[in-house]
Amino acid sequence: MNETTAGSILTTEGIPLKVSLQKAERRNKIRAILLVAPLLLFILFTFLIPIGDMLLRSVDDSYINTVFPKTFKEYKKWDRQDLPSEELYKTMFFEVKDSEGYAIGKASTRMNYAKSGWKSLLKKSKRKFKKIEEGPYKEQMIAIDKKWADMEYWKALGVMVDATTAGYYLNAVDLKYNVDKEVVRQKENRRIYNHTWVKTFKVSILVMIFCLMLGYPISYLLSTLPLKYSNLLMICVLLPFWTSLLVRTVAWMVMLQQKGVFNNLLVMSNIIADENRFKLMYNETATIIVMTQILLPFMVLPLYSVMKTISPNYMRAALNLGASPLHAFWKIYMPNSVPGISAGCMLVFILAIGYYITPELVGGKDGQMIGNWIAYHLKTTLNWGLSAALGAILLGVLTVLYWVYNKLVGIENIKLG
Amino acid sequence: MGSSDSFVKFDKVDKSYDGETLVVKDLNVDIPQGEFLTMLGPSGSGKTTTLMMLAGFETPTGGEIYLEGEAINKIPPNKRGIGMVFQNYALFPHLTVNENLAFPLEVRKLNKSEIEEKVKKTLDMVELGEFGNRMPLQLSGGQQQRVALARSLVFEPRLVLMDEPLGALDKKLREQMQYEIKHIHERIGITVVYVTHDQSEALTMSNRIAVFNDGKIQQISSPDVLYEKPENAFVANFIGENNQLKGKVKSINGKNCVVTTDHGDEITSLKINVNSVGDSSTVSLRPERVEINATEGNFENSFNAKVKELIYLGDHIRTRVEVCGNDQFIVKVPNSYKGANLKEGSTVKLSWKASDSRALDLR
Numbered sequence A: 001m002n003e004t005t006a007g008s009i010l011t012t013e014g015i016p017l018k019v020s021l022q023k024a025e026r027r028n029k030i031r032a033i034l035l036v037a038p039l040l041l042f043i044l045f046t047f048l049i050p051i052g053d054m055l056l057r058s059v060d061d062s063y064i065n066t067v068f069p070k071t072f073k074e075y076k077k078w079d080r081q082d083l084p085s086e087e088l089y090k091t092m093f094f095e096v097k098d099s100e101g102y103a104i105g106k107a108s109t110r111m112n113y114a115k116s117g118w119k120s121l122l123k124k125s126k127r128k129f130k131k132i133e134e135g136p137y138k139e140q141m142i143a144i145d146k147k148w149a150d151m152e153y154w155k156a157l158g159v160m161v162d163a164t165t166a167g168y169y170l171n172a173v174d175l176k177y178n179v180d181k182e183v184v185r186q187k188e189n190r191r192i193y194n195h196t197w198v199k200t201f202k203v204s205i206l207v208m209i210f211c212l213m214l215g216y217p218i219s220y221l222l223s224t225l226p227l228k229y230s231n232l233l234m235i236c237v238l239l240p241f242w243t244s245l246l247v248r249t250v251a252w253m254v255m256l257q258q259k260g261v262f263n264n265l266l267v268m269s270n271i272i273a274d275e276n277r278f279k280l281m282y283n284e285t286a287t288i289i290v291m292t293q294i295l296l297p298f299m300v301l302p303l304y305s306v307m308k309t310i311s312p313n314y315m316r317a318a319l320n321l322g323a324s325p326l327h328a329f330w331k332i333y334m335p336n337s338v339p340g341i342s343a344g345c346m347l348v349f350i351l352a353i354g355y356y357i358t359p360e361l362v363g364g365k366d367g368q369m370i371g372n373w374i375a376y377h378l379k380t381t382l383n384w385g386l387s388a389a390l391g392a393i394l395l396g397v398l399t400v401l402y403w404v405y406n407k408l409v410g411i412e413n414i415k416l417g
Numbered sequence B: 001m002g003s004s005d006s007f008v009k010f011d012k013v014d015k016s017y018d019g020e021t022l023v024v025k026d027l028n029v030d031i032p033q034g035e036f037l038t039m040l041g042p043s044g045s046g047k048t049t050t051l052m053m054l055a056g057f058e059t060p061t062g063g064e065i066y067l068e069g070e071a072i073n074k075i076p077p078n079k080r081g082i083g084m085v086f087q088n089y090a091l092f093p094h095l096t097v098n099e100n101l102a103f104p105l106e107v108r109k110l111n112k113s114e115i116e117e118k119v120k121k122t123l124d125m126v127e128l129g130e131f132g133n134r135m136p137l138q139l140s141g142g143q144q145q146r147v148a149l150a151r152s153l154v155f156e157p158r159l160v161l162m163d164e165p166l167g168a169l170d171k172k173l174r175e176q177m178q179y180e181i182k183h184i185h186e187r188i189g190i191t192v193v194y195v196t197h198d199q200s201e202a203l204t205m206s207n208r209i210a211v212f213n214d215g216k217i218q219q220i221s222s223p224d225v226l227y228e229k230p231e232n233a234f235v236a237n238f239i240g241e242n243n244q245l246k247g248k249v250k251s252i253n254g255k256n257c258v259v260t261t262d263h264g265d266e267i268t269s270l271k272i273n274v275n276s277v278g279d280s281s282t283v284s285l286r287p288e289r290v291e292i293n294a295t296e297g298n299f300e301n302s303f304n305a306k307v308k309e310l311i312y313l314g315d316h317i318r319t320r321v322e323v324c325g326n327d328q329f330i331v332k333v334p335n336s337y338k339g340a341n342l343k344e345g346s347t348v349k350l351s352w353k354a355s356d357s358r359a360l361d362l363r
């Protein structure tokens, strides 16, 4: 019998209802956790930890502190007015002499970011220090290389004494620390990232707009056709997924080159003169054309799935109420397809902004995007700190965009399928 | 060749979707102004198609439709000025109730105060005055239905079409809405073409009912005539309950004729849909027009019948008997002393008047 004692309801067996309910739900909770656990672990190890690592790496400056711990301790006593004391020279001497060769190599790469010249200086010194038996060291070091008497080099060390640095982020937007740890602009000829950022956004937005312009009518057609035709058309839209990205990109190269199919056709049909062939390959135009084609399905799929749910009766009702077809479309159909537009644009934009392989292959010098620089520093210069900073900025920008979008349109207005 | 006295006119209208079969065949209807006409018929009989042609969403394959004497085949739906209530309401989900109602008025470029006033007035008419700022999905089915009705009326169309507008409602709400629609029709005197496949709905609401079957109008007349005087076997069978006795015409005598059933019994009936002696015929007869063991009165037809089954229904007893070779013959016996005496297996005498039995075509 259900009884109420002291305000709590009891079950038939006399256990408080709340306790009994919790017990029943605990099993469900455990089951749910067990079901998602594999995926959770997978994501943890392959996504969250790497991203965390990337974020740390973008500010990490600790390695050099492990190579020159004593020097940096001594360095902090220096007044930065005159050349350092014999003591600082001495610790530096021993730490360079006693360290492993590769550690000095790695550290000097980092020191070179702060002041170029450090790398060659340390390389030379490491070799020559072996011959020096006893002090005082200051004069002997300066005798090996005059740079040891250059205040700039000593000052530049000050940028690195902390275990964290904003230097990579500064680099990522064409700024840097000077030797006095003041933020200054990069030299004119080394400013590359800001305009790459601008271009990356420009290309992504254009690709998104072109995908929307091309994808919207197709999706509309797909959603209104009888199933047997719409299935066939859908297969055509998804065809790009069936061929490798590389094959498709190479096919575009064949199409768009100056001596390619497209230009040949125009010349053959006398539309343009032989010497006026369009430059459609290895530039920004090529990047935009090819990326639009590759990303189009990501626009069509969410649009289609949303449009499929819009009853044709809405349009009919609007016409019946006296609206012209255009007005009916604009006021009734379009607003109802907004979740699909949002989802499609978001997908395409996010994919486009980090795109790498297509600009690499067809973009030439002028069509490179930020993803290409990330890859470049990751693979060629091994400046992982800068790669990580560029990646982190990308992540940050997307998060901000997402937040703004949520404020403006509302995240519930996204429908992916 | 529009006619001046009819408001809507279908003139020899045909419609085919696939070029092979006609879903509407040679449709001829005249609808006078202010009428409530219901199209009633089984599923797939072409009701929606007819309505869609009138609204302009389908074009007739042949023939012409006239509205107030003007041929409208070539006029696009948005220029026809016809209101419509769709089966699932088709309220715009991203607009509030007020905005839904204002839509047709904004399209017509009315000024703001006028729009507000009309929206308010129409919402009050369907008793939803306070719900103007709700979204359609925040309303119950019946309320949505009323909004759809209000939206189809707010721009004062010449004609309103309704395609099974109450199909999604439960029985009680349905009946309530039937009366509301009927009252609104009576109050503002608008012409309504209504589609349903529910015969009781058609009977309660309409001035006239057009019974559709197989793309053709079988009969078009007022509810009482349709029920009392069906002109063919399909209508007799489709509207209300009815007993059918099959046979051949033996003789014709003015208004009446005699039909011999396959069992050999001779039934005197009104001659409705038979032409000559020897024609096959279905004699149709309403269950409530048959008397059991009548002691007085003047009946042309009297036969012995065997009681097969009694179903107690409170106010009357539904009695299934075998008569003239038909063992599905139903008689409604009032629950009085007469009904109380009936026993399954007993023999009774059934009588009915010639004027209540109608000799129709064979089906």
Ligand SMILES: Nc1ncnc2c1ncn2[C@@H]1O[C@H](COP(=O)(O)OP(=O)(O)OP(=O)(O)O)[C@@H](O)[C@H]1O
Binding pocket: B017, B018, B023, B041, B042, B043, B044, B045, B046, B047, B048, B049, B050, B197
């Ligand atoms: N768009 C279409 N294309 C092809 N055939 C159609 C189309 N619409 C309807 N039909 C066919 O036309 C016939 C009549 O359909 P209609 O919708 O007019 O029937 P209805 O009387 O409204 O039936 P219900 O009571 O089920 O709504 C049906 O056989 C149907 O299959």
Ligand SMILES: [Mg+2]
Binding pocket: B047, B048, B049
């Ligand atoms: Mg229908």
